[in-house]
Amino acid sequence: MRQLAIVNRVGDNDDVDIENIKENLRHLKNVCEQTALPVSVEAITRELYGFANRSSMMSRIVRESLETIHSTVENELATILFLRVSTEYIRYHKDPAPFGQRVADAFPLAIRDIEHGTKALTYGLGTSCVFHMMRVMEMGLKVLAKKLGIPYAPSWESYITQIETKITAKHKTKGIKWKRDEPFFRDVLGSTGREDSMEKPNYAYSPSLRSG
Incomplete structure (x- = not known):
């Protein structure tokens, strides 16, 4: 601590100006509060109370x-593990809706997995990230299947098979609404086998898909 080094340069019985020291201690207390160091916060609060209504004190007492504060902060920091998040991933860690607010509003049940998945990515936990993102995809797949009138299926493969069956049905058997929505559904599934007579997908349009 810089203030401690300054105090060490004066005699034990000399008075030192503590106004600047108190200001720095208040700043340090704020940092400790933000870093969740309750023991250090208590130690600083106690020492600041002793400095109250004083503009100067004997250097020995200040030292x-x-x-005391220095050793308390140092010891408490030794009990905590700090993980560094790469700059490129900070936004994922801080963003409450990394997939956008529209996704968060439409799929509220997926918010927790989206949050955990993106945070796993920031910590370099690739497997955990994939696990949570697969759960997110499953929610979207179920909503898509429901939109197509497909009943519950026990697996992704079953859902996808039934969805593809719907999509590959003869074009003339499909109603007007289906023909309007079909490009979107094909695009969601990543299908490239569009019929020449089919209209191109309009990316500005999507059927109302929501979970819950």
């Missing part, structure tokens, strides 16, 4: 107070 003892600062040494």
